[in-house]
Structure formats: C-alpha cells, structure tokens
Amino acid sequence: MTLEWAVFVVVLLIAAMIVTGADPVGDGDPSPFLVVVVVGFTTFSLGSMLWYRTLGSAALLRAESNEEIRQAYTRRMMVCSTFALLPMLLGFALALATGHVDLFFGTFLISLIALIYAAPRKRDTDRLDRAMIRRGRPFRVSAAIEPRDGS
C-alpha cells in the first residue's frame, strides 16, 4: 500500500514538472524548481518517517504479547524504511528523466542515513525496553524480536 502510494507520488511529481513546463535538462546545476521539489519531498518523507516511528513506538509499548511486539516492530520497520527510501526513488526517477545524476547521489545519501536510522538497532530496542520498564510492563522488545539460543 505504502509502496504504491510512493510510486504514485513520484509519477505525480514528474507529471507536474512536465505540465508546468519546467525544463530541468541542461548544462550546469538543476533548476531551482527541481531543487525545491526534491527538498520539499525529502522533508515530507523524512517527517512522515519520524511521525510514523512515534506512532509505531507507542503501539509497541501498548502491545499485549511478544507476538504483538514482533508484529508492531516489523510494521514500524517496514513503514519507516519505505519512507526512508522515497527520496532516493524520487532522485533516481528525476535523474532518469533529467540527466541530473547529482540529484540521485544527494537523495541516495539521505535515504541511506534514514535507512540506517530505521533499521534494527540496539540503541533503539534498549530505549524501548527502558520505556517498558518505566511503564511497569513485563515485556521487552529486545527479547521479543531477537533469535535466541535456547530452543
């Protein structure tokens, strides 16, 4: 669902460029229009990622079983990773359409950092576990999601 929406947004932006007659192709730097589109869209995606991450964390802290924690954690990771990927997808699409490879490199770097942020990290699970303890809840995200030795 989120992915379909992302593709839709990218297509929409390219269409907008064409309709507005923006001509980003040329020597030198990308047009200000393109830069505004990319910056605006990147801000929107990363903002959405952070917003969903907050919602996802709240859902995790409310979970009523380890199974629910696993599901909530996976959902949070997938949605955040998708938002993290969007700037890169847009940069790629625009690079294809306009030949401005530097747009792709810029957005690629931003997406990469966002993806690392959204990926499973010990600091993240430690923070969630501390929040569980503060709430007096007997669930630990780290224990629910990690593979174990005892079989």
Added chain:
Amino acid sequence: MTDKTSYLRDELDALVDHGLYNTITTIDGPQGPWLSVGGRDVLNFCSNNYLGLANDDRLVTAAKAALDRYGIGPGAVRTIAGTMTIHDDLEEALTRFKGVEAAISFQSGYAANLAVIPALVEAEDLIISDELNHASIVDGVRLARAGRKIYPHGDVDALSDRLAEARREGARRILVITDGVFSMDGDIAPLDRIVDAADEHDAIVMVDDAHGEGVLGRGGRGIVDHFDLHGRVDVEVGTMSKAFGAVGGYVAGSKHVVDWLRQRGRPFLFSSALTPPDVAACIAAVEVLEASTDLVDRLWLNAKRFKEMMSGAGFDIGSSETPITPVMLGDEHLAREVSRLLLEDHNVFAQAIAFPTVATGKARIRVMISAAHTDADLAVGAEAFTTVGKQLGVVA
C-alpha cells in the same frame, strides 16, 4: 466420648458466615471448553487447561499406549524401582523444550517446590520471596531450614534492598524465589530485573513458571524465554498440570542442580513416581508444543478478545498481562453471588476467588481463558457476565 475436633465445626460455621466456605463442584466428564456439571453443560471459565490439551486425542492416545506397555503403577519411588524408560524420555523432552542442561520430573508442581527449595539452602542461608508467591512456594520455604525475607510484590527496588541487607547480615547463600506469572492477578514477574538484582548480590534465582509454561515465550517455552534469559536463571520450576494438560511437575536447570535433586529432593526420594500414562501424556504435550505454536497463538488471541469484551462492558479486569482474566468485584459475598447466578441462570462456570486465596476485600471471579474456547463461547461468557453484572449493579 467428647468430640475433640468440634472446634472445627465452629471454624466451618465462621467460614460460611463470612462467605468464605468453599463449595466443591464435581465435574461429570472430561475437561474442555464445556463441562458437564450436575447433568448440565456449562461453559468452563475456571480450568487451567490453557491449551485445551487435557482431553486432546494425541495425549489420550499416548497415555493408552503407555498403559499397554508399562501398566498403571510406577511401583516405587524413583530412587528404588520407580524410574522407567518413559520417565527418562520425559526428562529428555523437557530438557530439549526448555533449552536447559537437564530436567527432573515430580508428581506435581507442588511436589517440585517442596523438593527443590529445601534442597537448595541450609540454615546459614537466606530465602527472599515475593509476598504473593504461590502456596506451594510458601510451603517449600517453610520446610527449608534457611532464614527468610519477603519483598513487596514485584518490587525489584525493595528486593535489591533485601539483598543488600542479607549480604550485610552475612547470609552465606541467598535464594530469590518468584512466581513467573502470578495466578490470581495474571501479572508477570519482572524477571529480567530480578535476575540483574540477584546477580549484583551473587544470589541464586528460582522461578516457578506454573502459569507461564505453555503460555509465555516462543511456543510456550515459558518466562525465561519470554525475557530471553536463557542461562541466567538457576532454577526453573514448572508444572505439567496446567497448559500441558496432564499432571506432574518439573525442575529445569543445570546438570548438577538436577543431579542434586535426584539425591536430595524429598518428594523424589519418598513419594512414588508419576504413573506411566501421565508421563506419556506429558511427553505428547511437549511434542504438540514443539510441533506448532498454533495453540499458544490461539490462547493469546482468545484472551485479547475476551478482555476487550469485558472491559468494553465496563468490568474492572485488573492488570493482567496474561490470559488469566480476573473480574474484580471486591466483596466476597458479591463475588460468590455473581458466580452463582452465572452458573444457575446462564450455565457459565466461573468460580469466585476470595480470602484466603486473595486478600480480603479483593474477591474476584477469575476467568481462565483457553485456546479451546471458540469465539462464540467467549461471546456467550461475556454476555452472561454483562447480564449478571447489570442485575447486581456491578456495571451500568
């Protein structure tokens, strides 16, 4: 001749007066989501048959096969002539399932606690126990010769204080004991923090996971798995009388703990072994749990559904974090009346729990959800509670 026990009649009368007299219900058939009581089919809301295994074909078939092969009686205590191949098989299965070095079986969870606690500590040692630990732990502690301290329920800071105090007082060994899941409220012990606190003071940790076995952790492997504490809890006590659907208890842990219990666990030495059909049923239960998590998943789903229906109807369902669903009523007479009306008018068998099992003024009906309940069963039960609750002014 004078009746030297006539004082008991007065005690019994007092129980009746205070609404504390326990009337025992007799079940006419096998365990299941519905039971036959007094010729009526009633919805079963009070068995510990969490996974519906108590009358499962696989367990029954295994028990019958064991009867044919080993007969009915164990013939002796385990240390004399009561250990059969099948007992070793069960202990192997439990070792595998729990991911531990070794396991030893007992006749019940109660017997396991009576065996392990006195065997672990002596007069120079100290036991620190949660105030709400199960009666079988309390009795095990009483049998042990060690000193004892109690810490407020689930309060790890208080436990740390007791541990520091015990060290200052020069206790040789310290044993910290907690239930995994507390059966009256359905709350889970913060075992990871308990283990951290115990490690800090070099104390032994024992958890009685009677209500977490088959319920918590991956595929029902229990509280140690739930918190991912493999290798950090010294002694795990379990029962096969609840989620496992049969009867029996066990202790899981290191090889030397188990070996010591074979030498010094008094119920192992002085009470006959589990019967072969029981043992076979227990092995089959472990195999069912190892083969699939479907039953455990269904149990949690059922519990979630039922809790949503009950809190939606306005009932106070306490702070349970497990499928145990206490419907808090407070007054002993009210709890018994709700239970009576549920049974008589609605064919719902949900027993009132009152003092001394829980504190006075904390009477409740403890609903035990099972994986065997269908959605319709849960709806029928919640509906009956709502009708009776409205009738008695418990909910609006």
